[in-house]
Structure formats: C-alpha cells, structure tokens
Amino acid sequence: MEDSNYSEEEYSEAEQKKKPKSEELIIEAKNFFNFNKEDLGESIRKRTNVIYLDFMKLTEYSNKLSDEILVNPEETLSIIELAVEELGLVKNARVRLKNLSEAHQIKVRSIRSKHLNELVILEGIIRQASDVRPQVVNAKFECPSCGTVISVLQIEKKFREPSRCSCGRRGSFRLISKDMVDTQRLVIEESPESLSGGEQPKRMNVFVKEDLVEPKMEDKTTPGAKIKVIGILKEVPVPLTTGGLSTRFELAVEANNIIPMEETFEELDINDEDERQIRELSEDPKIFENLAKSIIPSVWGYEEIKKALVLQLFGGVRKQMSDGSKSRGDIHILLIGDPGVAKSVTLVFMSNISPKGRYVVGKSASGAGLTATVVRDEYLKGWSLEAGAMVLANKGLVCIDELEKMDPTDRSAMHEAMEQQCMLPDFKLLLSDGRQVEIGKFIDNLIEKNKDKVYKGKDCEILPVEDVELISTDFVKSFPFKADRISRHIAPKKFIKIELANGREITVTPEHPCWITYEGKIITTSAENLKEGMFFPVPSEINIKAENYKKEKDTLCKILGYHITDGCYELNRGKKTGIQFWNNDEKLIIDYKNAVESYFKIKAGITRRKNQFAVRVISKKVVEEIIEIDALLMEKGDKKRIPCSIMQLPNENIKYILRALYDGDGSVIPQNRNGCRISFVSQNKELEEQISDLLLRYGIQSSIFKDKNVWRLDISGQENLSKFLLNISFLSEKKKQRLKQYLEKEKTYRSITDVIPNCTNNINNIFKKLKISARKEIGHSIDLHVEKHRLFLQKLVLIAKKEALKDVEKHRKILENLKELERLAFGYARWVKIKKVSSINNEGVKWVYDVTMEPNRTFVSNGMILHNTVTISKANVQASLKAQTSVLAAANPKFGRFDPFMPIPQQIDLPPTLINRFDIIFTLRDLPDRVKDERIATHVLKEHQKETKDVLIDTNLFRKYVAYAKQKVNPKLSAEAVDELKKFYVELRNKPVTSESAMRPIPISARQLQALIRMAEASAKLRLSEDVSREDAKQSIELMKYYLMQVGYDYESKTFDIDKISGKFSSSQRNKIFMVKEVITALESKMGKMIPYEELEKELEGKLGKDELEEVINRLMKDNELYRPKKGYIGVF
DSSP, rough: BBOOSSSSSHHHHHHHHHHHHHHHHHHHHHHHHHHHHHHHHHHHHTOSSEEEEEEEHHHHHHHHHHHHEEEEEEHHHHHHHHHHHHHTTSSSOOEEEOOOGGGGBGGGGGGGGGGTEEEEEEEEEEEEEEEEEEEEEEEEEOOOOTTTEEEEEOOSSSSOOOSOTTOOSSSSEEEEEEEEEEEEEEEOOOOOOOOOOOOOEEEEEEEEEGGGGGHHHGGGTTTTOEEEEEEEEEEEEEOOOOEEEEEEEEEEEEEEEEEEOOOOOOOOOOHHHHHHHHHHHTTTTHHHHHHTTTTTTTSSOOOHHHHHHHHHOOOOOOOEOTSSSSEEOOOEEEEEEOSSHHHHHHHHHHHHSSTTEEETTTTTTTTOSSSEEEEEEEEEEEEEEEEHHHHTTTTEEEEESGGOOOOOTTTTOOSSSSSSSSTTTTTTEEESSEEEHHHHHHHHHHHHGGGOEEETTTTTTEEEEESSSEOOOOOSOOOEEEEEEEEEEEEOEEEEEEEEEESSSEEOOOOOOEEEETTTEEEEGGGGGTTOOOEEEESSOOOOHHHHTTTTHHHHHHHHHHHHHHHEEEEETTTTEEEEEESSOHHHHHHHHHHHHHHHOOEEEEETTTEEEEEEEEHHHHHHHHHOOOOOGGOOOTTTTOOOOHHHHHHHHHHHHHHHHHHHHHHHHHHHTEEEEEEEEEEEEEHHHHHHHHTTTTTTTEEEEETTTTEEEEEEEEHHHHHHHHHTTOOSSSHHHHHHHHHHOSSOOOOOOOEOSSSSHHHHHHHHHTTTTTHHHEEEEEEHSEEEEEEHHHHHHHHHHHGGGGGGTTTTTHHHHHHHHHHHHHSSSSEEEEEEEEEEEEOOOEEEEEEOOOOEEEEEEEEEEEOOOOOOOOOOOOOOOOOTOOEOOOOOESSOOOOOOOOHHHHSOHHHHHOOOOOOOOEEEOOHHHHHHHHHHHHHHHHTTTOOOOOOOHHHHHHHHHHHHHHHOOOOOHHHHHHHHHHHHHHHHTTOOOOOOOOOOOOOOOOHHHHHHHHHHHHHHTTTOEEEEHHHHHHHHHHHHHHHHHHHHHHHTTTEEHHHHHHOHHHHHHHHHHOOOOOOOOHHHHHEEEEEEHHHHHHHTTTTHHHHHHHHHHHHHHSEEEOSSTTTTTEEO
C-alpha cells in the first residue's frame, strides 16, 4: 500500500471510492482501442511503446475519458496506459496526446494556479534547451515501522524523501527503488504573433523525458524551433538560500507531447500530385535554367549568381570521411558589391524561399548573437543553449546582410541597422499625456543632457530612454507605451512628402517604412514606393493619459475657446490692457461673461453695436494670467493656438473648449443629396490640426482643406456627426437644431469614405472556398475591385468566420486569413487615401529623427499611424559557421566600390579565416554599360507596370521540389565526374605563368575542390539523379571559373591567384615584398641598420618602379619591420 499523507482509514475509504471509477475508465479505454485498432497497430508495426492518441477521436467515442483527461490528466493517462498493457499488445505503454482542439490552448501569460494539475496546451519558440541528463522522476521508500511503501515524485532540484508515514513515523525511511529517465528542460517563449498591445513575451519551463528527448525528437526541439506543448501544469518549490523551501512556487509544464510547428526542407509535406509535378519538371532538360530564372525574378541579370543560389538551396551531400571527420554538404556564398546592386533584395528573397530561413543585418541577429549563447542551467545542473540567428536557421538558410559590420572586438557596440528612415526636425510628436513636441528639439535636448549614455552608430546617435512615452498600437487597439530608444541621423539629400486626402501630411526620408494593406494584410513599404491613390492608416480615436478632472477647468476651457475664435486683446497706447469677445448670439455673450467673472473673479460689461454684442474686460491681471497660460493667445488670430496644458486635460474638460470653438467659428452646412457637414474655419492650420486631434478623443474623424485664403476643418458622415452631437454639441440653438434635423432625416444617399482597402478579392476567395452564396447571405454578389465599407466588411468577415468555425481543422488556413481581415475590419486603424506623393530636396536639414517602439514599431502622431524604424541590438560574433546551416552573406567594400586589382581582405573588414569559409564569392558591380543599362531599365519599368512574365516555377512548387530532392536524392560522384573535376583542378594548379619570380601564384586550393564537389552534387540533386555526371561537374567548373575570374584573377601575373581571395597580398604583391626584403638584407650586411634610400632604389632599378617601391616600404613600416630614422634613410627593426 502506498501512502499519500492520508490516515490508513481515510486512505482505504478513498481507494474504495476510486476503484469503481478506475475500473470503469479502464473498460472504456479498452473498448476505445478495440474500436480504433489502427492507433495501436502503428505502435506495434514500429515496435515502440509510444501510442499517439487522437483526442478528437477519443472525444467522439467517449466524453467521459476525454473530460477526465482534461481535468485529471495524470491519473487518467496512467489508467489508459494500464488498459493498453492489459490488452497485451504493448508493454510499458506511453500515451502521447495529439489533435486537441485549439479551444484548449492557453497563453503562457494566462496561466494561473487554478490550472495546476490540469492539461494545458502552449505554443511558443524554444529559447533555451538544456543538456539531456538522467534524472530520478520517482522514488519509492519503505516505512520501517509498518512496511508501507511511499512514492515521492521528484520534480524539485533537491532529492525529496517522505516527511511522514500514515502510521505517524517521521524520517529514516528506507529507499527501495528509483525510476530514472532521460530528461531535458526547455524554456519556451510566446511567439511574437501571439502578442497584442505592448505585451512582452512570457516564458515557461517545460520538462520533457523518455521518448521526447530521443535524438530524432531532440533535432526538432533545438533553440529557435517553434513548438506546441501538450502537458500537465506542475508547481516547483523555490529553494531558499537557508536550505528550506519558499512559500512561493514556480510553474512548469511536464510535457506529454511536443509537436514541432516549423518545417525544414526535409519535413515539407509532399503529396502524390506534388511528386508527379516534380518528376515532370525534373525531366525538362532546361530545369537548371528555369530554376535559376525563378530566383529573384524582379532583378535583371546575374545569371551565374542565380545558378549558384539554386545550387545552394539543394546543397551537396554531407559525408563522414574514413578518418572520422565530417565534410559538410552546405554551400556558403558571399556577395560583395557596390551600393544599389540588389544584394539585400537577393538575401531577403532567399530567406523567404527557404524554410527556417533567417535574414539578419550585421549585428542585428538576436539577443543571443549570430550563433548562440551558452548559459548555466540551474534546474538540471548542466548547460543550456540560447538561440541565435544561426541556430534559428538550423537546417535552413541564414542570410546575413552587411557582414562587414560585425566587429569581434567590440561585442557591446550598438549598430544602426536601418539608417536614414526618420522624420524631419519640425515633426510634431504626440506624447501619451497629450502634449505635442517638435521631435528635433525634443531629441536634441535629451541627447545633450545624456551625452555619456549616447551610442555612436553609422551616421547616427542613439540614446536608450526609459521615460519617453507615446501612444502605440497593434492595429487592434491603442495604448500608452514607452519608447525603447530615440535617435538622430545625418539627413539624406532628398525627402518624400506624403499628403493625405484628409489634409494631414508628413515628410520623411525615402526609405522610411509606411504601413499599407496588401491582399487583406497590413504590411510595410518604403515611402518612396507609395503612390497616389494608395491608402494610409490613421487612428480611429486617441486616448491619452490625461490629468485628473477639475470642474474649474471647464470654465477656463470655455473662455479660451471663445477667445481663440471671436476674441481679441484690448490695446491702449500700444499696450495690451484687457480682452474682449464679439458675437451676434446673445446667449454666447452671456455664457462668456459669466465664465470670465467666475474664473477671474472680476466684473465684465456688455456693449452692443447694431447686431453685435461684446464683452470687454479691462484688467492687467487677466492679461498676465492668459499670457502665463500661453503668450500666443494674446496675438492675432493666425497665431493663436490651443495651449499645451489644455491639450493634456481629460475629455470632460475638453468638450467645453471644442463647444466654444465651434459656437464661435463653426457652422452647420447642408450638402447636396441631403448631406451635411460641420465646418470650422481658421487662418491657422496648426490650430485646425489641434482641433482635429481633440475630436479624435471622441472617435470623430475630420478633414482639413485649404479654402481660398483660409483653412477649413470638416466633420461629415452620419457616425461622426452623431458623435459630435452626443459628446460636444453646440450652445447655439440655431446650430444645434440644424444638426439635429439632419440626423433625424431619412438618408437617401451616403458617400462611402470609411473603406478598408485591398480586401475585396481576399474575402471573395474565402467565400468561394467556404462555398458561401453571397447572394443568399447579403442579397448580391461581392463586387470585385471595389473597396469595401468597413461595416460591410465586418458583416462579410463574421459570415465567413461562422462557416469556417464549423470545421476548425479543415479551415485552419482560412481562419488565419480571417484573423488578419478581422484586424482590418474591427481594428483600430482607419484608412485614408493618399492625395499626393512628392520628392523634395533637403534645404539645409542636418539631422532627421526617430523613436523606437518595440515590439509593435508603431506610434500615433500628427493624426497618423506611423512606423518607427530603428533596429539596434547587442550581438556576439562567431568566426565559425554552423555545420548544418547554409550561409548567404553580403558585404560592402570599405572604399565604397569594389576594386578588382585589390585583394578581398584589403577591401572588407573581415578576417581571412572567415572569408575562407565561403565556397564561392561573387562581386556585384555597378558599371555603366549602355546595352546592359537599357535591359535593366526595361526590366525594372515593366516590373512596375506589371508586364513582366510570371515566374517560371511557382514558389511553393519550387520549395517542394528542393525538399523532395533533399529527402530522396543523395548522389554519388561518377567516374566521369571525378575525371572532369580532377583534370580541371590539376591543370589549373600547374598552369604556366608569366611571372619571373620563383614564388608561383596558387590558382586554386583543396578548399575550392571541395566546393566544386558540393556544387556538382547539388547539380545532380536538382535533376533528381543518383549519379553526379560529367555535365554536373562541368556546371560546377563553369561557376568556379566565373567566381575566380571575378575575384581571384591577378592582372600582374595574368593568372588566377587564390591569395587575392583569402590572403592579405596577392602572389605578385608578395613577390615584390620578398624582393625588397632580400635587397635590404644584403645592404644591411654592408652598411648596417641605416640604409640610404638612394642605394635601395639603385639596387631595384629596372625591377620595381618608384611608386611600387614606396608602396612596399610603407607596408613593411606598417607591419613594424622598417622605420624612417631620418629623411632619406630606412632603418631595420
């Protein structure tokens, strides 16, 4: 009998109650497996004790079992395992659950103590994975007094013994046995797409054991992999430093099953139809050319490079040599190029086409660096690997842009990854408390005050901040959110000015990302790519962290609202001595008079001139108080604005200033077709923008127009006008009644301005896939190419979602698509048409500015939803490439343009050891060539006109083709291929050279021979051939020749020189150095350490020119071999 801290009588009673229930469940489980024998059959065929139990099938068969699993998983799964064993088909069975409904899934952040010992399903990314270690999971003890066997589950760091027995004995129990299994701890983190608002990802410990840590599964649970965890939530006591246990417990999940969510090429699902298409493609003699043409089709030319990129995707064959060493099959490629030659476009495309592809820029890899960081595991007392970019791309492709910016000597340097993507200095930045500040002055001031905390980036200065709070959005809702950092950057020569149809405008740098919609999704594009007629996001409302409501501020708001519109100052002998307010509505005059007397505690008089009334207040004290609020209030109308302190007030106060403003200079104007608008007219556009921002506090959309010499702010549309009447209204009865009459009229026509762009085709396709009759549901078909009104799109989305939820598993992709459409239809953003996009010259602007809002990268300012762009992080740099990750990297020459006469290590800030790891290096040069330029221009322009041909091979089929080849084909070198490669290698290495030096250049090394083999194998793979043919070898050789001609040709020795690629000097340069050193040594023996420069020139006359000699001398001085003791002499160290 085992003890669970009950008394013996209580234990017996509990066991009697549980026994019928357990027996009932065992029978139920046996019946289920007898009915679904295929679940057991698969385990029997594979000779494994692991049974994958389809939860949906179980639910259909027995609600009792499925319900018990959810609320009491540990005991119920043990009962099911016992039932399997009693059937006699599988011994020591382990049941792993699969196919659970998404309804049972829970976010890590939502887990609470009520979920303890229940079944939970979590989804996330593995951030850490410990070593696999044997661990005691259960220990059995015997009580010396009564013989009771006590089981103690071991889930803490410290080995636990029972505290007492049911007989009353405490301590000195005898250990009978220990159950040990292989165990591993994973730390999973919520994936970015599951977060909303300003949420930071939460983490959870997951303990896996037995078959879940077998090598096959361990490969799928490396850091960076996305997984779904099905398991039981447990509490883990926190030990105190004193040796006891804390009353606080950590939570951890004991995994029942781990389901990988990300595929490598080898794991892509390929059906019979896919295989037929793949086989058909492979028989095309032009398959290599067609695949190459499907790589970055938007970029003209680079045929040889595209072929090499195709071979990189297929890869060679990984082998183990006779001495036990391993040879990688992955192909590593480096692109070196001039600015603007599509290096980044190439890398992004390749990262997208490869499963588990990762694109990083310079040091902007991940918190753990480019490869990984090893951290101590406190739970299992081993080491954990924290994922970096290389690990995230394991068995995939990592694309590293700006490779030369990695600096191994400065691991904490902050790198500016996206330069020149910012706002101009006079841009008004909206803070979360309602204040508006000029971004230039604001950031300059902060950088000046915190000079010691500023990081210097490339043409930029970056300051981490903690107390700058803006309004951000995830496009579902808005929220106050603190900026991570602010920055300023050297301004470019040109800017892009974006003007919206609602009168708002912004000027940004050309590369600045802007949010747009595309095929039902919110994406970004650079400002220079925006076009007239596209749509830009604006906020549906603005909620600030306002000051507390104070009733006396209502009165001040009234006074300021009236004063800004029809108020002015009293002038006596050139001095401002008071204020006055004119209006022909006596009701407003009385309201203003009462407000002034109440707030300033002063008597005011009313005068009348024909139909006009005026309230005049002569008081120096009133003037001083108003100037203290904002000096511009005592200026002329074109300079008046709403004071910053008023913009911070709550909506309860704000409505009074808005009401006074609209009573003063507002009007209700009937429109054609029974329409109506509320207009506010002013000479001051800044004032109109302030009012527009205040209207957004109530969710009221408005537009600003230039009307002759004044600005007009219009509110139109039933929804906006209703909100105005409800929240603000007029004191003027005439204006109020006119607005009420319009809203009560039956509308015969409505202009559709609140549209959601680029969603029509998407929702129409969803209706087709779900076989929903639009005519039946909405009375007509969905008009294609017509932008949908937001409310109408909401209706369509709800109809589609209702249908899709009838079969969640079948319609999973549709539901994901609908989730994006929901974000558009029901979300925070409204979409306004872009009226004009223009390029303007930089007229003396030195700096441009930005803020960083991670993770959503959005902030609301100027009545627009804007993208922030700075991506900076600390990063470790490893000068080694992970064995099972292909690397495609791009680097910029340090002198701006690639110089074919100079060795690569002299042009790029990379160590030769790292350069050597690349199989192929290509240069992308921007050289004027009329024929080539015409072809590029034609290609680019047709791309923009959408007149280019579709890609030859569809991207999905391309991926599956590569996957199929990697799964099925492991080609071997044929005798013909060996002969071809051998002939090329030997002949090139022994080719006669024109150099007179005894030091011959080495044209090719064994490293290039390895690269030739990998490329030849990849060529065979893409043909789905098990043999590497002579033609495959020739393809490989042609690419190698192209590569060597680009970067390895030495124009002095007129041959290939591998030292130009991986060494500091080419062979010809090295020969010159040796020649000079030999002469210096000979002269030193004659003349001593001080050698006259003239003597050196005489000895080398006819062998080296004066410039060549000076270059060599300077190089030797740089290497501290020579020095100049005095003019005209060379000294030897």
